[in-house]
Every structure is written in structure tokens, then in C-alpha cells.
Amino acid sequence: MKKQFAIIGLGRFGSSICKELYHMGHEVAAVDVDEKKLAAVKEFATQTFCGNGTDEALLEQIGIRNFDHVIIAIGDDIQASILTTLHIKDHNVPNVWVKAQNNYHHKVLDKIGADRVFHPEKEMGSRIAAYLTSDTVLDYIDLSADYSIIEMLATKKVAGETLITLDPRSKYDCTIIAIKQLGKVDVTPDPSEPIKEGDILIMIGNKKDLRRFRESEL
Ligand code: ADP
Numbered sequence: 001m002k003k004q005f006a007i008i009g010l011g012r013f014g015s016s017i018c019k020e021l022y023h024m025g026h027e028v029a030a031v032d033v034d035e036k037k038l039a040a041v042k043e044f045a046t047q048t049f050c051g052n053g054t055d056e057a058l059l060e061q062i063g064i065r066n067f068d069h070v071i072i073a074i075g076d077d078i079q080a081s082i083l084t085t086l087h088i089k090d091h092n093v094p095n096v097w098v099k100a101q102n103n104y105h106h107k108v109l110d111k112i113g114a115d116r117v118f119h120p121e122k123e124m125g126s127r128i129a130a131y132l133t134s135d136t137v138l139d140y141i142d143l144s145a146d147y148s149i150i151e152m153l154a155t156k157k158v159a160g161e162t163l164i165t166l167d168p169r170s171k172y173d174c175t176i177i178a179i180k181q182l183g184k185v186d187v188t189p190d191p192s193e194p195i196k197e198g199d200i201l202i203m204i205g206n207k208k209d210l211r212r213f214r215e216s217e218l
Contacts, residue, residue, distance in 0.1 A: 002025060002026055002027060003026050003027070003068045003069060004026070004027045004029075004066065004067045004068050004069070005021050005026055005027065005028045005029070005067065005068070005069045005070070005071065006028075006029040006030075006031060006062065006064060006067045006069070006070045006071070007021075007028060007029070007030050007031065007070075007071045007073060008031045008032070008053040008070065008071070008072045008073065008074060008084055009031075009032060009053065009072060009073040009074035009075065009081075009099075010030055010031075010032040010034075010037040010038060010040070010041050010073070011037070011073060011075050013073045013099055013118075013120055014030075014032075014071065014073030014099075015037070015040060015041050015044075017071055017073070018030055018041050018044050018045055019041070019044040022044040022045065022046070023044070027046045028044070028045050028046050029045065029046060029047045029048070029049065029062060029067070030045040030047070030048045030049070031048075031049045031050075031051060031053060031058070031062065032048075032050065033050070033051065033052050033053075034050075035050050038050055049061070049062055052080070053072065053074060053080060053081075053083075053084035053087075054080050054083040054084050054087065056087055059087055059088065059091065064088055064091050064093060065091040065092060065093065067093055068093075068094065068095060069093075069094075069095040069096075069097070070088050070093050070095070070096050070097070071097045071098075071099075072084050072085055072088070072096065072097070072098040072099065072114075073098075073099045074099070075101070076101060078101055078102075078105050081098060081099075081100075081101075081105065081109075082105075082108055082109065082112065085098050085109060085112055085113075085114050086112055089112065089113045089114075094115070095115050095116075096113070096114050096115050096116075097114070097115060097116040097117075097118065098114045098116070098117050098118070099117075099118045099119075099120065100117050100118065100119050106119065127140070134214070135153070136152045136153045136155060136214055136218045137150060137151070137152060137153075137214070138151040138152065138153055138200060139151045143204075146206055146207060146208075147204070147205065147206055147207065148204070148205070148207050148210060149177070149202065149203070149204045150202075150203050150204075150210050151180070151200050151201070151202050152200070152201045152203060152214055152218060153198070153199075153200060153201075153218070154195050154196065154197055154198065154199040154200070154201055154218070155197060155218045156197045157217065157218060158195055158197075158217050158218055159194070159195060159196055159197040160194050160195070161194065161195050161217075162191060162192050162193060162194055162195065163176055163189060163191040163192075163193075163195075164191050164192055166195075166217065168203070168205075168213055168217075171213075172205070172209045172210075172212050172213040172216075173205060173206065173209045174203055174204060174205025174206065174209045174210050174213055175203065175204050175205060176189065176201050176202065176203050177202050177203065177204050178202040179195070179199050179200065179201060179202065180199065180200035180202060181196070181199050181200075185202070
């Protein structure tokens with residue numbers, strides 16, 4: 001379903017979101033103080049507006065209250081990011097997602113009602129560190145500070161085991177929710193089917209338990 005997005009701040013982060021959303025067929029309004037930044041995304045935006053996100057008259061002119069989703073990706077100007085978030089929440093936009101520069105900025109954005117706060121550099125840093133330190137972690141999604149969904153590579157060590165013999169629920173308090181084999185995801189894996197080396201186990205659980213499973217079984 002086509003949705004209406006507005007992106008305020010078209011640096012590297014904002015412009016890559018703008019392009020992706022546009023290619024997915026959504027309507028995207030791009031807002032930046034810098035004409036050059038807007039010119040660079042012109043082909044990937046439904047509308048462009050040159051101006052300051054903190055300017056209430058501009059937000060009225062854009063009709064910001066009619067958007068489903070506003071992404072605020074203003075860079076170093078933390079004051080402008082906070083003020084823009086406040087104005088947009090005042091317009092009752094249901095989904096306001098904001099890029100934070102640091103933990104203090106993150107806290108303030110949470111307090112003033114941002115619906116989601118990103119730390120792309122920090123998140124990518126943790127992700128890369130996880131890949132670098134493990135041969136078996138392929139990808140993960142953090143559900144909260146403690147819980148994740150993680151894709152792990154089945155090694156020779158686990159090959160031949162089944163979900164019944166492995167029994168991760170009772171041994172590790174975590175669950176294999178799907179198994180990926182040759183690019184196909186089986187969300188109802190047969191519990192008596194032997195796991196093969198190279199299968200990808202998609203697991204959900206507490207991070208500590210998932211690590212215990214990985215260190216003992218893979
Ligand atoms: P990134 O790390 O995503 O590349 P940048 O700091 O390079 O971040 O980009 C931030 C963008 O936000 C720039 O294009 C800048 O012109 C824009 N910007 C900064 N302040 C405002 C503001 N008050 N209103 C609208 N756009 C802004």
C-alpha cells in the first residue's frame with residue numbers, strides 16, 4: 001500500500017532512505033535547508049521543499065499533518081533536530097522517526113515523544129563487531145536490550161542432530177523458529193528432520209542464552 005513519507009535532512013542517511021522508499025513506490029517529500037542536497041535527490045522524491053525543519057510556516061505549507069511517517073535525519077544540529085521533532089509531534093503525525101547523534105540526544109528525543117530513535121553508526125558498529133567476532137552469526141535483529149532474533153550457521157558439529165535431540169527450549173531457553181536451506185525459509189521445520197551442515201538456524205531468545213547455545217552447539 002502506498003504511504004506518504006516526509007524526510008527532513010537529506011544527508012547520507014536521509015537520502016538513502018528517500019531513494020529506497022521512492023523505489024518501493026511510496027510518495028516521498030524531501031526537505032532540506034541546502035538546495036544542493038535537494039537537487040541530488042530530485043529524481044527520487046515526489047516533492048522537494050527547501051527550508052528549515054524548525055520553521056512552523058514551512059511545516060504548515062508542506063501539510064506535515066497529512067503524512068503517515070516523518071523521518072528527521074538532521075545531522076549535527078541537535079537543537080534543530082529536537083525543535084523539528086517537537087513541532088511535528090504537535091501536528092499529531094503518528095510515526096516520527098529521528099536520527100540521534102548521541103545518547104543524550106536519544107534520551108531527549110524519547111522524552112519529547114519521538115516514536116523511534118535511530119543511532120545508525122552505533123547500530124552498524126555493534127552489528128559489524130558481532131560478525132567480526134563470530135564465524136557462525138550471519139545476521140540479527142535486536143528486539144530489545146536483552147532479546148534478539150539471530151541467524152546462525154549450522155556447523156559440522158550440529159549436523160545430524162534434530163530439533164528434538166537438540167532441544168534448545170529446555171537446554172538453552174531459546175527457540176529455533178525457522179530453518180533456511182538453499183535460500184528457502186521453512187517456518188514449520190520438521191522436528192525429527194536432521195539438520196545439515198550449512199543450514200541456517202533462525203533463533204529467538206535472550207542474548208545470553210543464544211550465546212550459550214552458539215558456544216556449546218555450533
Ligand atoms: P549524514 O550523517 O546523514 O550524512 P549530515 O549531517 O551530512 O548527516 O546531513 C544532514 C542533512 O540535514 C544535511 O543535508 C543538512 O543540510 C540538513 N539539515 C541540517 N539542519 C537542517 C534543518 N534545520 N532543517 C532541514 N535540514 C537540515
